[in-house]
Amino acid sequence: xxxxxxxxxxxxxxxxxxxxxxxxxxxxxxxxxxxxxxxxxxxxxxxxxxxxxxxxxxxxxxxxxxxxxxxxxxxxxxxxxxxxxxxxxxxxxxxxxxxxxxxxxxxxxxxxxxxxxxxxxxxxxxxxxxxxxxxxxxxxxxxxxxxxxxxxxxxxxxxxxxxxxxxxxxxxxxxxxxxxxxxxxxxxxxxxxxxxxxxxxxxxxxxxxxxxxxxxxxxxxxxxxxxxxxxxxxxxxxxxxxxxxxxxxxxxxxxxxxxxxxxxxxxxxxxxxxxxxxxxxxxxxxxxxxxxxxxxxxxxxxxxxxxxxxxxxxxxxxxxxxxxxxxxxxxxxxxxxxxxxxxxxxxxxxxxxxxxxxxxxxxxxxxxxxxxxxxxxxxxxxxxxxxxxxxxxxxxxxxxxxxxxxxxxxxxxxxxxxxxxxxxxxxxxxxxxxxxxxxxxxxxxxxxxxxxxxxxxxxxxxxxxxxxxxxxx
Amino acid sequence: xxxxxxxxxxxxxxxxxxxxxxxxxxxxxxxxxxxxxxxxxxxxxxxxxxxxxxxxxxxxxxxxxxxxxxxxxxxxxxxxxxxxxxxxxxxxxxxxxxxxxxxxxxxxxxxxxxxxxxxxxxxxxxx
Numbered sequence: 001x002x003x004x005x006x007x008x009x010x011x012x013x014x015x016x017x018x019x020x021x022x023x024x025x026x027x028x029x030x031x032x033x034x035x036x037x038x039x040x041x042x043x044x045x046x047x048x049x050x051x052x053x054x055x056x057x058x059x060x061x062x063x064x065x066x067x068x069x070x071x072x073x074x075x076x077x078x079x080x081x082x083x084x085x086x087x088x089x090x091x092x093x094x095x096x097x098x099x100x101x102x103x104x105x106x107x108x109x110x111x112x113x114x115x116x117x118x119x120x121x122x123x124x125x126x127x128x129x130x131x132x133x134x135x136x137x138x139x140x141x142x143x144x145x146x147x148x149x150x151x152x153x154x155x156x157x158x159x160x161x162x163x164x165x166x167x168x169x170x171x172x173x174x175x176x177x178x179x180x181x182x183x184x185x186x187x188x189x190x191x192x193x194x195x196x197x198x199x200x201x202x203x204x205x206x207x208x209x210x211x212x213x214x215x216x217x218x219x220x221x222x223x224x225x226x227x228x229x230x231x232x233x234x235x236x237x238x239x240x241x242x243x244x245x246x247x248x249x250x251x252x253x254x255x256x257x258x259x260x261x262x263x264x265x266x267x268x269x270x271x272x273x274x275x276x277x278x279x280x281x282x283x284x285x286x287x288x289x290x291x292x293x294x295x296x297x298x299x300x301x302x303x304x305x306x307x308x309x310x311x312x313x314x315x316x317x318x319x320x321x322x323x324x325x326x327x328x329x330x331x332x333x334x335x336x337x338x339x340x341x342x343x344x345x346x347x348x349x350x351x352x353x354x355x356x357x358x359x360x361x362x363x364x365x366x367x368x369x370x371x372x373x374x375x376x377x378x379x380x381x382x383x384x385x386x387x388x389x390x391x392x393x394x395x396x397x398x399x400x401x402x403x404x405x406x407x408x409x410x411x412x413x414x415x416x417x418x419x420x421x422x423x424x425x426x427x428x429x430x431x432x433x434x435x436x437x438x439x440x441x442x443x444x445x446x447x448x449x450x451x452x453x454x455x456x457x458x459x460x461x462x463x464x465x466x467x468x469x470x471x472x473x
Numbered sequence: 474x475x476x477x478x479x480x481x482x483x484x485x486x487x488x489x490x491x492x493x494x495x496x497x498x499x500x501x502x503x504x505x506x507x508x509x510x511x512x513x514x515x516x517x518x519x520x521x522x523x524x525x526x527x528x529x530x531x532x533x534x535x536x537x538x539x540x541x542x543x544x545x546x547x548x549x550x551x552x553x554x555x556x557x558x559x560x561x562x563x564x565x566x567x568x569x570x571x572x573x574x575x576x577x578x579x580x581x582x583x584x585x586x587x588x589x590x591x592x593x594x595x596x597x598x599x600x
Contacts, residue, residue: 001590010496014579017500018572024507027563028518030572032503034556035525036496037579042529042548043492044583046536048590053538055594087538143536144492151594 001047007146010040040146047142050088051149057084060092060136060154062106067157071164071251074122077157079106079136082116091139092154096123097131100159106136112143125161132158163307164251169260170457171411173444174437175464178452199223233381234292235269236277236373237262237302238401239309240365240386243283246311247387247418254413255311257454258385261411262306265383270299278302279372281364282312289372292380363393369401380406385454387413388436395443402448410443410451412436417455417463426466433463495532499525518560526552555579 014036021029058081065076081092091109096102102123110117125131136154141147172178199215202222212225239262245255269276275292276299288305290298365386373382382401386394394410402408416422416432423429436453443451453460506513506521513521529548537544555578563571591597 001587006493010492013496013500015576017503018576020504022569022572025568026507026511027560027568027571028507028513028521029503030559030563030568030575031518031522031556032499032525033572034559034575034579035499035503035522035529035552037575038529038548038552038555039492039495039499039532041551041579041582041586042533042544043536044586045547046533046544048586048593049540049544050538051590052593146492149590149594151596 001044001051002148002150004146004148006144007040010036010146014040043142043144043146047144047147047149050085050142051140053085054083054088054090054140055138055151055153058090058138058153059083060138062094062133062136062155062157064157064159066159068160068162069125070162071128072124072126073161074124075159076120077102077106077123077133078118078120079108080116080118081108081110083110084115086110086113086115088112088143089141092136093139094136095134096121097125097133099127099129099131099161100125123159125159128161128163130158130160132156164256166252166257166260166456168457169257170455170460171261171452173440173452175453175460177457198226200226233269233272234275234277234376234378235265236279236292236376236380236382237265237306238365238369238373238382238384238386238397239278239280239288239306240384241280241282241287241309241311242364243311243313244387244389244415245413247415252456253311254387254415254418255309257413257456258411259306259309261454262383262385263303266299266303266306276302278305279368280305280309281368283364284312285364286368286372287312292376363390363397365390366393366397366400369397373401373406374403376403376406378405382406382408384408384410386410387415388439389415391439398443398446398449402446406448408446408449410440410449411454412440412443412451413454414460417459423459423462426463430463430467433460433467491532491535495528498528522556525556551582555582 014033017029017033017036021027021033061080063078063080065078069075077094079092079094081090083090089109089111091107093108094106096105100123103121106119106121108117108119133156135152135156138151138153140149140151142149170177199212200223202211202224206224210224210226212223215223215225239258241255245253245258247254248256266276266278268274273294275294276290277292278288278290279286280288287309288302290302290305365384369382369384373380380403384394384398384401388394394412398408398410414433414436416429416436440451440453443449502521502525510517526549529552530545533544533548534541555575558578559571559575562574566574
């Protein structure tokens, strides 16, 4: 119960009378002051009764059109107020959450006599997370204007706001989706484990406990059950989030698609308790460095970093027209006996293979692979997440990451599918996609290397359909 | 207690001006009575206060919606207790002491109602 200025005005009048009574020594005036005090107390008692009556029969509800939303999506919020006792005014307000934007607070004002009211508003959530509405505030003014009571009544609903993310992630080869369950791994050899692999005849030296008695009972000889050996697969994520990966619509950029795939691997690695590492590459170098580890905090930190990784800013990358050292050497050899002007001009570029390698070392992706991934001993599975903009650099990066015994999985976003006008000229897009596919196959043709495309499913399907139509016509 | 003067919470009820009218009537009436009769007889005082009591009862009757009988009885009892008590104290003590006693009694009653409302509305949090 909050007294208003009017209340204090009447109180001041009572005090004035009391002061005058003392001043003039007139007890009768003090009686007037006492009568005003009674008036205030009666008013207070009446307001108390009204507030209780209203509160007992008051129903306040806040409903949301949905409790899950994507960033910047609007949610309709509805405030409903019903009451049994209608003898006084009441207003109910639900403020828009701080992390949201809306047309205004939800407010229902019920004058005396009205028993129900509804208000709706659209609320948008620009920030991902959980946005909670405050409980509705019920404001009850007294009919004589001396008091105001505020109460918190009704629910406090919340909306889980998820960041915009691609919902149709295609991972595959040549337009065909890959159904492999990424991350699961086998050692490729048998021994002790959990999953049965095969039966073989008992040989001296085998553990008696390995004998499969059921199989032995069906055969004439002793048989031993072998199991698939499970290993800890060291996995390193090489996540490229340079500015070129910003291509695409908000929430559907190249880096968003790659992030989804990388997160799947991170989750799977945690499920299998595989050592997991992350090297994130921005335009100016490394933005995250996690050596492979099974530490629970590291899994969490890697996932968090992947969630937070946004394209960095840097100088504009242009599609490289260069070639790798191997092909450069071959070109130089081919040009050796050519005395034409073109050959004379080009020969120094191709013959400077060592300098070319030095030049590519300045590229962050390659540099990180060479500095951090290549020195890792043993069979490391390196997952490279990048686009196809700089193919020469990527080719060399994969070769370096593969190392002596490692395996490399490359996840590539075809940049052609993320350009703004890629869907306007489908034939040209298809031709460029074929170039991409050729490059992907080239990578996949390397020993211990697999390459996959990561793209919007609907776009890649549209481009492939266009290509097929072109071939038939 | 916070003071509010928010326009959105101002009521439009008829009791809004009534409380000011009754308070002003009481104040002006007592001042006028003292001006006319500086040394009134006990009967005269009783008559005037009886009129004031009627005015307060009328106010209570107008504003009450639930249990008007209880409110009217409570009003009469409160008036007799507070005004009568003040008068009795003023007969035996200096007037300033009676004034202080009256203010303390009024404040205590008002605060008691305030605390009672907090409890009935469930606004008192357990520590």
